[in-house]
Amino acid sequence: MKKLTNTLAGSLIAFAASLGAAQADKLTFYCSAQEDWCQLMARSFEDATGIDVNMTRKSSGETFAQIRAESSNPKGDVWWGGTGDPHLQAAEEGLTMEYVSPMRDQLHDWAISQAESAGNKTIGIYSGALGYGYNSDLLAANNLPEPACWKDLLKPEYKGHVQMANPNSSGTAYTTLASMVQIFGEDEGFEFMKGLHANINQYTKSGSAPIKAAGRGENTIGIVFMHDAVKQAVSGFPVKVVAPCEGTGYEIGSMSIIEGARNEEEAKKFYDWALSAEAQNLALEVNAFQVPSNKGAQTSESAPDMSQIKLIDYDFKKYGSSDERKRLLQKWDEDVSVLPQ
């Protein structure tokens, strides 16, 4: 009995002690960027504000699925990172909340137009252009010419050397499909996808997998976002990055506050902080080579120079809408994916 009283007394003291700490503010943070970047953002925000951060990292598709599943009882507060389409879709479905940050005047135009196209329910935090990368060792070993344009990839000598993700499962690959439709026009764009299909060795599930396989020497050319390719090159893999000569599409990595967030105030604090130059400079520490949306933030020397890349005028509103997405994907499924390779 005495033992029991002791335990009880001990635990009471423990509760009392935990009371002070437990009162601290907290934030549940869904992160769709790479793991180390997410970690760094979470820890730095804690240091900057003293708010406890609970971070979960999942791909943007997984996070979107989770937010939708939890919509009747939201668990998360803020969703940061990942390609813009699921953010736009979440805005369209009313899963995220409208917020106009006082930091807006510091941002590039493309970030603000992203926000405006979604009724201020999301905002751009970085951008990255689509392109491809190749493993220079493998290219040399197979005596292949160095590609420079999208159309180069259709050449028969690249048969079995090109990899891209499946547009049905990856936002990157859907951006590729939508970019081709916008660069070449819908009919020619689909002709391009059909020609490419003949050279593809595998449609991967995840968007950046093709360039990772290229880095490891499991594939020659991977169609990905250029910053992903740069990252492989910087990590020491023999990867060369190509900005295709016809011009290319791009993504805007976005951030949204979840509708019905339990810690709305903290979420807004995070939102403002994440748009600041100091927060966006953190990307360099973790080899994230996207272009930050804050005009004052630094860019890496290894990052692809956006001014040298021919960017198309990507129509996020049209190609991010679920109807257009469904139509293009269905067309791709019926006209392209069924062709023999």
Place this chain on the structure above:
Amino acid sequence: MIFWIIVGWVGYVLLPWYMVEDGLWSFEWLFNGYPFDEDFAPALFLIGQGEKLWLAPLLIPLALPILLLGKPKSDPIYAKILILAGALGFGWLIAQGFGIGIRGFNFDWLKALFGEPKIRQFGMGYGAMLCASAFLFLLTQGIAARGAVNGDVFVVSAIGGVITIVTAFVFFPIANMLFSAFVTEDGAYSVSAFASKFFDDRLWGLGCFWGAKCGAAWNSLFLAIVVGLITTVLGLCFALVVTRSGLRFKRGIRALTVLPIITPPFVIGLALILLFGLSGSVTVFFADLFGVQPSRWLYGMPGVLIAQTLAFTPIAFLVLIGVVEGVSPSMEEAAQTLRANRWQTFRTVSLPLMRPGLANAFLLGFIESMADFGNPLVLGGNFDVLSTEIFFAIVGAQYDQGRAAVLAMVLLFFTLSAFYAQRAWLGKKSYTTVSGKGDAGVHPLMPNGLAIPVLAIATIWALFTAVVYGMIIYGSVVELWGVNNTLTFKHYVTAFSVRFEEEGIRWTGAAWDSFWTTISIAAIAAPLTAAVGLVTAYLLTRQNFAGKNAFEFGTMLSFAIPGTVIGVSYILAFNVPPIEITGTGVILVVSFIFRNMPVGVRAGIASMSQLDKSLDESSLTLGANSWQTFRRVILPLLKPAILAALVYSFVRAMTAISAVIFLVSAEYDMATSYIIGRVENNDYGLAIAYSTTLIFVMLASVGLLQFLVGRVQIGRRTQIGAERTI
């Protein structure tokens, strides 16, 4: 009975009725306005303040049983009142839980009936849980008092308890999920929505016969059958080598067979890429040797097949070794005495007696292959299988929950058909050869014509496994896999570094968070799994009650359901009241319990059918009730089964991925989902270093468990009966 009445009142009057937001183990609510604050108040205080009035009717069934105090059990009113109170309370609790959600009434007809008042409620907390269990057990006591199962309170309560939790955590989420297969985009129910998803070319296409791709359903089915066959044959080879050959490295072979079971997913696939991928060492070596172009042959069916065979052969072996040992040598000796030669003996006596084992091994290989998620993800190439398709239907760019549900149905249909095909094949024949007497004798050696190929296959496969594991260890200590092969320990340091500071140890490594979560969740889940499994096994072997077959089917169902399906259905079912546990550690524990319980059940049944019923009977005759008998007589004799269930559920909790990936949250990240994150990031060094550490931790824990449970030799037959079925 008094106990449960008190529990019910405690739940109603003292504990917070609703889920406390900060988790089950935080007791902040004690200081934050309890008992009057609406968030933390017990039900009685809520009603007292005019809130949540729909909880008031619960007072009636809570008060009813008090009338019975002092009445004898034989009083007919006793049973009636208990049943009435229990059923009323439990039923009302469930009805209000589902009827009223976060946004008021959940059903349109309720809104039509009562209008749309501003009412809402969150998930059930301690109070509601206690009340629910109190009502449940009052009900079972009432049923027992009416004379069900000889009026045995313990047995009726156990049956009631198991049925309730299996319904709540297996049937309810699965049914919930399968319904979504019939939902159209705007939320209406329609059969055509189901049909259009079901008759899809991506599912049933036969394009691979003319150069295009085949549907995922055919791919899965074909792969699973091949994997089932190969693992069964290989498992049989190993079992024969261990029991019926003069080979000296038997212990080594046994050790090799344990390894793949405790290997986290992905690792085998990664090692195979390192060996046989386009730039893999073996591929490059042979390409140079013969001057051919290296190819990507590994990606697709061949790679998945090899990886799954490596991973699941040990399971087949473990099933078969018991059966192969269990064939009584006296049968084989009899055949030889009748002048059969060794080959005839093997073919006509030993092999047919191993049929249950072969069927079980095949079934396990089949189901594991169907449900496998990690290997197809890494090695699948363009070879789509159902499990990955389900995952990407939900998380991919298509966000099609209905399609996932349809795919899940197809998967479930395949696994359940395999289950029944196995039963039909075994039929009702008896395969029991161990009779308790005269087990002496030595198994004859294999005939030479068989021994040579079997030994050759086993040796080659064992060497192959050893090479693969060698590669894994090597991969964890090189700088950048495949590019820079300098030896380094930096991956281990990144993952598991610690700093010693004044306040004590600081766990600075990146992996510690998920590591401790994994260990504690596995440690909580394992004993619970074993407990639920063994109680169920006890009910199945020792008791007779109506609906026993359905009961058995229910408890085994979660084994045939692939993890991906469980994960998705859990997040759909348990994110909303009344049971609101997503984002907590509880949901992980619960999912592990019900994923792994069938193994506990099977291990328990196998052991218990070897314990003679006369033991129970003598205990009962001496005046013990069935609970005492279970605790004092059966439980101590079940140590091997307990150990098996504990080890299995612990290991599975540490290596499972398919369900877990949906259920992890910010606070509760598991090792396997962390590892996937690293793999996705091309950070193979860290992923493999972490996996290697997990392998050693599991080996140590298994050893520790064995030590804790104790390896008592029980004076009974040492052979395992051949009648085991999974």
